[in-house]
Amino acid sequence: MGIVERKQRQREEVRDGILRAAWALVQEEGWQSLSIRKIADAIEYSVPVIYSHFENKDAILQEFTKEGFRKLNNALDESGAQEKNPAAGLMLMAKAYWHFAFQNKEYYQLMYGLGMPTCEKVRQVPELSKFTDLLHGAVKNLITNSKNAETDSFLKFHTFWSMLHGLVSINMVERTACPDSLHELVLEDAVRGFIKNIQD
Amino acid sequence: MGIVERKQRQREEVRDGILRAAWALVQEEGWQSLSIRKIADAIEYSVPVIYSHFENKDAILQEFTKEGFRKLNNALDESGAQEKNPAAGLMLMAKAYWHFAFQNKEYYQLMYGLGMPTCEKVRQVPELSKFTDLLHGAVKNLITNSKNAETDSFLKFHTFWSMLHGLVSINMVERTACPDSLHELVLEDAVRGFIKNIQD
DNA sequence: TATTAATTATAACAGTGTTAACAAAATCAG
DNA sequence: CTGATTTTGTTAACACTGTTATAATTAATA
Numbered sequence: 001m002g003i004v005e006r007k008q009r010q011r012e013e014v015r016d017g018i019l020r021a022a023w024a025l026v027q028e029e030g031w032q033s034l035s036i037r038k039i040a041d042a043i044e045y046s047v048p049v050i051y052s053h054f055e056n057k058d059a060i061l062q063e064f065t066k067e068g069f070r071k072l073n074n075a076l077d078e079s080g081a082q083e084k085n086p087a088a089g090l091m092l093m094a095k096a097y098w099h100f101a102f103q104n105k106e107y108y109q110l111m112y113g114l115g116m117p118t119c120e121k122v123r124q125v126p127e128l129s130k131f132t133d134l135l136h137g138a139v140k141n142l143i144t145n146s147k148n149a150e151t152d153s154f155l156k157f158h159t160f161w162s163m164l165h166g167l168v169s170i171n172m173v174e175r176t177a178c179p180d181s182l183h184e185l186v187l188e189d190a191v192r193g194f195i196k197n198i199q200d
Numbered sequence: 201m202g203i204v205e206r207k208q209r210q211r212e213e214v215r216d217g218i219l220r221a222a223w224a225l226v227q228e229e230g231w232q233s234l235s236i237r238k239i240a241d242a243i244e245y246s247v248p249v250i251y252s253h254f255e256n257k258d259a260i261l262q263e264f265t266k267e268g269f270r271k272l273n274n275a276l277d278e279s280g281a282q283e284k285n286p287a288a289g290l291m292l293m294a295k296a297y298w299h300f301a302f303q304n305k306e307y308y309q310l311m312y313g314l315g316m317p318t319c320e321k322v323r324q325v326p327e328l329s330k331f332t333d334l335l336h337g338a339v340k341n342l343i344t345n346s347k348n349a350e351t352d353s354f355l356k357f358h359t360f361w362s363m364l365h366g367l368v369s370i371n372m373v374e375r376t377a378c379p380d381s382l383h384e385l386v387l388e389d390a391v392r393g394f395i396k397n398i399q400d
Numbered sequence: 401t402a403t404t405a406a407t408t409a410t411a412a413c414a415g416t417g418t419t420a421a422c423a424a425a426a427t428c429a430g
Numbered sequence: 431c432t433g434a435t436t437t438t439g440t441t442a443a444c445a446c447t448g449t450t451a452t453a454a455t456t457a458a459t460a
Contacts, residue, residue, distance in 0.1 A: 007406090035447065046409045048450075057448065076334045093338050094391045097364050098384075134276045138293050152385075159367070159390045164297050166366020167359070184298075185352075190359045191294045193397030197389075207437090235416065246440050248419075257417065 015053045017043045022060055026106055031061070061110060068107035075100045139198075146199045156198060163190050215253045217243045222260055226306055231261070261310060268307035275300045339398075346399045356398060363390050 021042035025034050036057055040047045054060045079096030080088075101108040136157040143151045167187055221242035225234050236257055240247045254260045279296030280288075301308040336357040343351045367387055 036449085037447080047448090048410095049408065051449070052407085073334060080338065093334075094360075094364060094387060095384075098367070098387050134273060134293075138280065155386055155389060158386045159393075160294075162366035162386070163363050163390065164294060164366065166362035166364065167298070184295075186355055186358045186362070187294060187298050189355060189397075190363065193359075193393050197393030197396055236418085237416080247417090248441095249439065251418070252438085 011053075014043070014045065014049065018050055018053055018060070019063060023064070026064075031106065031110060064107065065111050068104065068111045071104060071107065072097070072100050072111075142195065142198055148198070148200060151198060160194060163194060211253075214243070214245065214249065218250055218253055218260070219263060223264070226264075231306070231310060264307065265311050268304065268311045271304060271307065272297070272300050272311075342395065342398055348398070348400060351398065356394075360394060363394060 018039055021039050022034060025038055025042065036047055036050055039060075040050055043049075050060075054063075075096045076093055080092045083092055136153065139157045139160055140153045143149060143153050143156065167190060218239055221239050222234060225238055225242065236247055236250055239260075240250055243249075250260075254263075275296045276293055280292045283292055336353065339357045339360055340353040343349060343353050343356065367390060
């Protein structure tokens with residue numbers, strides 16, 4: 001008699017319900033305000049039921065992190081599938097990554113650590129504008145002394161800042177056995193590429 | 201009589217005490233576990249005293265964010281001071297940025313949004329290794345079909361990933377009135393630079 | 401149908417940020 | 431120096447949070 005199978009099925013239905021409810025709540029109010037009690041309310045079960053399906057709240061979030069990487073992987077897989085030129089393929093991949101991030105903001109934020117500072121918060125830190133000036137100034141300086149003095153310096157500054165932050169945050173996560181020297185190589189390599197690209 | 205001055209002075213001492221205690225707690229246990237009650241305990245005052253100095257917990261964190269940017273600005277200021285060559289100056293600046301981030305990890309994490317995923321958490325997501333393979337593969341592909349086939353593909357992959365993540369996260373924060381087209385320009389520009397740098 | 405096992409709920413613990421209501425201390429006026 | 435007033439600080443609560451021990455209910459078995 002398939003009563004154990006039915007039970008298994010029902011268990012999985014509840015599990016799916018938890019994840020679906022969590023996702024709905026996240027879309028409404030963001031990750032920050034997701035709580036076990038809200039999920040329990042939504043699926044019309046008591047709180048401990050959730051703990052019989054997931055060890056803790058982190059385990060639920062990790063489920064979405066996995067799902068996020070699955071989705072990203074699919075997007076990347078499809079992006080450069082028929083493209084033969086490696087350079088063009090890489091560009092397509094970059095764009096696929098980009099579009100995934102912005103079309104799946106909630107996923108991306110979870111995958112790379114929640115609390116992204118919001119626009120309003122950033123604007124309340126005046127020190128940031130001085131920082132912006134500093135970096136932007138240095139980039140402008142490089143552009144002025146190059147062949148293509150008409151290059152959009154704001155665009156280049158943005159690229160430069162992004163590069164730096166990306167290098168830092170990826171390496172903060174990936175602090176494996178790699179020696180510091182390798183990380184420094186990555187930085188130098190990226191900046192050299194950036195400079196060369198400006199100077200032509 | 202300078203009693204109002206003395207009161208003002210005492211008030212500021214308490215305020216400083218709050219910030220100092222908060223900082224000490226952060227260094228011991230990280231931002232995540234910083235609480236108003238712990239600060240109150242540390243300064244040997246009751247909780248509401250803290251609220252008479254800061255509107256809420258966020259205001260305290262924002263104080264440190266400001267301080268962080270001040271420190272970063274100083275580091276950047278000093279970095280390329282005597283360097284005349286713009287390209288060399290930019291490189292020095294990049295390194296200064298880098299070293300600030302890693303020598304002031306707590307500040308950097310707060311400045312760019314708290315929850316950076318820890319190494320352990322990252323390792324628990326197997327999907328990440330497929331993602332790694334995808335991106336690494338594309339980069340390898342580009343390198344193989346270039347003049348310098350002996351280029352370190354792992355290093356370049358790292359650079360590429362960092363660039364992408366940096367672009368995304370900076371633009372997620374800076375979602376101002378800028379049209380999407382400009383953001384796409386930044387991405388294309390950065391990737392083109394990366395490719396050109398590989399192809400020589 | 402009675403007994404045992406699986407399932408679900410209640411209620412609590414130990415935290416969190418925040419604030420209203422109250423007590424103590426310091427200052428000022430007479 | 432005493433009494434009223436303002437400032438300062440504390441207690442205790444509210445409304446949450448994640449997590450879990452205990453108890454009640456329901457379902458499957460003998």
